[in-house]
Amino acid sequence: MGVARYREDPAPPGSGLVCLWSHEVAPDAGSHVQRVVPDGCVDLIWWSEDARVTVAGPDTGPHLPELRPGERLVAIRFGPGAAPPVLGVPADAVRDGRLPLRDLWGADADRLGEAMAGSSSPHAVLTKAALARAEGPPDPIVPAVVRALSRGEPVREVAGMLGLGERQLRRRALAAFGYGPKTLQRVLRFQRALARARAGEPLAGVAHGAGYADQAHLAHDVRDLAGVPISALL
Numbered sequence: 001m002g003v004a005r006y007r008e009d010p011a012p013p014g015s016g017l018v019c020l021w022s023h024e025v026a027p028d029a030g031s032h033v034q035r036v037v038p039d040g041c042v043d044l045i046w047w048s049e050d051a052r053v054t055v056a057g058p059d060t061g062p063h064l065p066e067l068r069p070g071e072r073l074v075a076i077r078f079g080p081g082a083a084p085p086v087l088g089v090p091a092d093a094v095r096d097g098r099l100p101l102r103d104l105w106g107a108d109a110d111r112l113g114e115a116m117a118g119s120s121s122p123h124a125v126l127t128k129a130a131l132a133r134a135e136g137p138p139d140p141i142v143p144a145v146v147r148a149l150s151r152g153e154p155v156r157e158v159a160g161m162l163g164l165g166e167r168q169l170r171r172r173a174l175a176a177f178g179y180g181p182k183t184l185q186r187v188l189r190f191q192r193a194l195a196r197a198r199a200g201e202p203l204a205g206v207a208h209g210a211g212y213a214d215q216a217h218l219a220h221d222v223r224d225l226a227g228v229p230i231s232a233l234l
Contacts, residue, residue: 005026031066035226037062043055044101046073049071052101052113053101053126054100062225081142084139088104090175091175141176142176144161155185189210190222190226206218
């Protein structure tokens with residue numbers, strides 16, 4: 001393979017997961033830095049070097065992990081709002097974090113890491129352990145909030161639609177997503193723009209279609225959330 005190889009595979013239907021993913025760095029390559037940008041998601045990541053499992057995100061800015069030659073990562077990605085019942089803590093407790101899963105699960109996390117190291121299907125081991133750990137379903141407002149904010153609905157209208165005050169919505173959004181609703185809306189808009197730009201759409205059309213005021217607004221938001229211009233990010 002080349003310097004590094006990243007792969008995504010479909011997640012089990014109804015699991016609350018966006019995907020299963022892996023990232024490998026060639027043994028004869030130098031260290032590899034991967035730019036991770038906000039997407040509203042939370043990942044559980046197993047590192048082959050020491051068989052530890054870490055919790056990543058949700059992020060509000062870029063993260064630049066350095067992967068060593070021969071390193072292999074195996075991970076699952078929870079969609080916005082899906083991780084708290086599995087982690088056992090509100091999403092804002094791990095916002096912008098990269099913390100050992102052991103801090104949340106204790107010795108069970110160590111046993112999980114060892115089981116993954118000895119398995120020919122580490123994704124299956126990680127997925128089964130995570131889903132078995134869930135303490136119930138996500139907050140029931142999650143799907144409606146994501147849909148409404150993705151459409152660009154004002155936060156006040158989203159709160160009213162749900163029969164909540166704006167402060168109530170913010171409190172529940174922080175626990176479910178790790179962000180207040182305005183920040184979540186910004187992250188979702190950023191991801192829509194990236195998807196359109198990666199599909200080859202001109203940036204002026206990307207800005208309009210994703211819900212930005214203009215191309216300058218898009219450029220500012222991408223620099224703020226990703227740390228680089230959109231051309232470099234793409």
